[in-house]
Amino acid sequence: MRCLRVMSEVRTLTAITKDGEFFRQIADLAMRVTSELDAGEVSAALAEASDLCGADAAAFASFVKDDEAYESYRFILACDPTWCLEYESNACYMHDPWLEYTRRRSEATLAKDIPARTTQQIEVVALARRFGFASAIVVPAQSPQGLTRLGALCLGSAQRDYFDEQTLTAVSVALTGLVVRLHAWQTATLRDELLTRTRLSQDDLALLAQQRQGRSSKEIASMTNTTSQGVDSRWQRLNAKLGVSSRATAAQLAAEYGLI
Amino acid sequence: MVLKSCASATGYLTALSAPVLLAVGAWLDKPALAGGTVLLLFPLARLAFGAFHGSADREWHPRVGRLLDHLPHIYVVVLAAALATVLWNLHTHSLTTATGLQWILSLWVVLMLATCVAHELLHRKNRTERFLGHALTGVAGYPVLGYEHVRHHHLRGNTSAAEWPKLSDSVWAFGGRRLRRIASETVGPKGMAWLGNSSSPTVRGLRNGLTASLLTWAAFGVAGGWTGAAVYALTALIVACGVQLVTYMQHWGLGDDHLPDAKSRELAWEDDCRFEAWLTMSMSVHQTHHVDAGRPYYCLEPTPGSPRMPAGYVLLMVAALIPPVWRRTMTPALEYWLAHPELSPSAGRRVLCVAAYRR
Numbered sequence: 001m002r003c004l005r006v007m008s009e010v011r012t013l014t015a016i017t018k019d020g021e022f023f024r025q026i027a028d029l030a031m032r033v034t035s036e037l038d039a040g041e042v043s044a045a046l047a048e049a050s051d052l053c054g055a056d057a058a059a060f061a062s063f064v065k066d067d068e069a070y071e072s073y074r075f076i077l078a079c080d081p082t083w084c085l086e087y088e089s090n091a092c093y094m095h096d097p098w099l100e101y102t103r104r105r106s107e108a109t110l111a112k113d114i115p116a117r118t119t120q121q122i123e124v125v126a127l128a129r130r131f132g133f134a135s136a137i138v139v140p141a142q143s144p145q146g147l148t149r150l151g152a153l154c155l156g157s158a159q160r161d162y163f164d165e166q167t168l169t170a171v172s173v174a175l176t177g178l179v180v181r182l183h184a185w186q187t188a189t190l191r192d193e194l195l196t197r198t199r200l201s202q203d204d205l206a207l208l209a210q211q212r213q214g215r216s217s218k219e220i221a222s223m224t225n226t227t228s229q230g231v232d233s234r235w236q237r238l239n240a241k242l243g244v245s246s247r248a249t250a251a252q253l254a255a256e257y258g259l260i
Numbered sequence: 261m262v263l264k265s266c267a268s269a270t271g272y273l274t275a276l277s278a279p280v281l282l283a284v285g286a287w288l289d290k291p292a293l294a295g296g297t298v299l300l301l302f303p304l305a306r307l308a309f310g311a312f313h314g315s316a317d318r319e320w321h322p323r324v325g326r327l328l329d330h331l332p333h334i335y336v337v338v339l340a341a342a343l344a345t346v347l348w349n350l351h352t353h354s355l356t357t358a359t360g361l362q363w364i365l366s367l368w369v370v371l372m373l374a375t376c377v378a379h380e381l382l383h384r385k386n387r388t389e390r391f392l393g394h395a396l397t398g399v400a401g402y403p404v405l406g407y408e409h410v411r412h413h414h415l416r417g418n419t420s421a422a423e424w425p426k427l428s429d430s431v432w433a434f435g436g437r438r439l440r441r442i443a444s445e446t447v448g449p450k451g452m453a454w455l456g457n458s459s460s461p462t463v464r465g466l467r468n469g470l471t472a473s474l475l476t477w478a479a480f481g482v483a484g485g486w487t488g489a490a491v492y493a494l495t496a497l498i499v500a501c502g503v504q505l506v507t508y509m510q511h512w513g514l515g516d517d518h519l520p521d522a523k524s525r526e527l528a529w530e531d532d533c534r535f536e537a538w539l540t541m542s543m544s545v546h547q548t549h550h551v552d553a554g555r556p557y558y559c560l561e562p563t564p565g566s567p568r569m570p571a572g573y574v575l576l577m578v579a580a581l582i583p584p585v586w587r588r589t590m591t592p593a594l595e596y597w598l599a600h601p602e603l604s605p606s607a608g609r610r611v612l613c614v615a616a617y618r619r
Binding site: 066067068069070071090091094097100103104117118119122229232233235236239240243244246248249252253 | 320321322323325329382383384385386387390406410411413414415418421444445448450451452455456457459460461462465523552553554555556559
């Protein structure tokens with residue numbers, strides 16, 4: 001996180017995007033985001049991208065599409081820490097219309113074109129506007145292979161019309177690569193966290209993969225020379241490790257985290 | 261091993277007892293049977309079954325574990341059958357004020373306990389089970405429970421958002437404040453039920469619950485006429501208040517107005533009554549649930565060092581309704597826990613352990 005940037009050099013976004021160097025610099029930045037980086041380094045890269053775009057604030061959110069418990073939400077932030085605290089302590093992610101947009105659409109858009117209709121949505125947008133997102137662009141990222149973890153980069157400016165229709169395409173094209181890399185970094189980090197927390201063995205991962213392929217206990221037992229009761233026992237322990245109540249959910253969870 | 265595991269798991273079948281009693285009451289035309297039994301006899305079960313030692317470390321036999329996983333589904337079927345029996349009774353018997361009140365009492369008790377099962381389903385990761393959970397909250401007369409509960413988990417310890425009661429709050433003040441807030445966010449003029457986006461699972465769940473409530477209300481109307489509809493409407497209203505009452509009991513004195521680190525600790529009063537844990541699908545083991553919300557009900561046990569209630573839920577519900585009695589009962593327990601945060605006294609097989617906190 002960093003404090004709201006005070007812009008010393010005012011340059012319009014149109015001028016920035018007409019400079020070919022801008023696209024090269026953003027692409028270089030995206031290439032630097034690898035799974036070897038730690039959270040601080042990724043946050044610094046995001047801040048750098050924000051600076052290159054002449055923006056004042058940037059936030060990348062990652063979450064599972066159907067997560068009703070809001071437990072899968074993770075953020076990489078390069079914006080005013082006061083906003084971060086307010087956003088977190090008021091659980092604003094539960095009502096954020098910009099994240100909501102990411103659930104149903106994959107193309108980049110201007111935040112002003114996303115309607116805020118409920119009382120809570122209006123409050124969330126008002127809070128963002130106070131802290132460097134007076135105008136903003138939202139660039140979503142989807143997961144491949146039927147997985148449902150989504151990502152969204154929100155780049156904001158304290159100037160009301162900094163991001164507009166004229167620059168939307170250029171900025172979104174420039175940022176798409178970075179968004180994909182941030183999404184991949186976040187997924188890899190979550191996968192490592194889950195592996196550390198649950199201490200899943202290679203056998204566990206193989207079992208999850210077999211379930212994902214739709215194999216029954218009997219089929220798995222015959223493949224691994226064990227009894228189906230033994231396979232059931234392993235499932236029981238595995239479900240407990242992952243904190244889920246069924247093997248189908250366990251396999252889906254493992255797939256969402258990129259384990260299988 | 262299967263038999264031993266089965267024997268340990270049998271207690272959780274207690275969760276089915278309330279809808280079964282409701283059905284028997286409807287069949288025998290004894291409307292107060294379920295309410296009376298749960299409120300008057302069940303609190304005494306502690307004398308027989310004693311304290312709950314939990315099952316977190318117990319490895320359930322896979323088949324028993326699967327059965328316990330399916331118990332909430334079985335419950336939904338049993339509850340549906342019980343409510344059908346009540347509807348049949350309302351359709352075939354004329355309703356007097358006395359029988360109407362008795363039905364409200366029994367339905368309130370059964371539907372309050374149904375919210376515990378709905379709560380378990382709402383925490384499942386499977387989409388169909390969550391759908392069932394929302395539908396059950398609707399049938400129970402409190403369709404906003406799904407949203408309210410997620411909010412509760414994410415605004416832990418927060419007294420200004422009315423998620424945890426303030427130390428100075430009475431249940432009436434807290435319940436009123438919380439109900440107003442939740443109602444405005446969900447079904448108010450700019451509420452998410454009407455204006456929220458259906459791509460949000462929270463909004464979909466809320467609408468699903470509201471639909472289930474309306475359908476249940478209509479079923480009561482068809483079966484019992486206006487009086488039947490009134491019985492369900494009044495029950496739903498009292499269920500909504502009952503949910504606030506339980507939240508108050510579970511978190512009073514443990515919010516950020518009183519404890520600076522409340523937001524990071526997710527503190528809750530726990531009751532170690534074994535029977536109550538069976539009956540409520542471990543809702544009484546509340547702090548443990550807050551710490552690991554996705555853990556199945558049959559894998560929960562009281563957190564060592566958690567604040568412990570000086571009596572069971574039924575007795576404390578009555579105490580909470582009378583603020584001076586509540587303070588007299590709970591203040592010593594709170595002070596005891598603050599002074600001995602590592603101790604968790606158990607009432608053992610006693611129904612009350614208020615005296616233990618006064619020493």
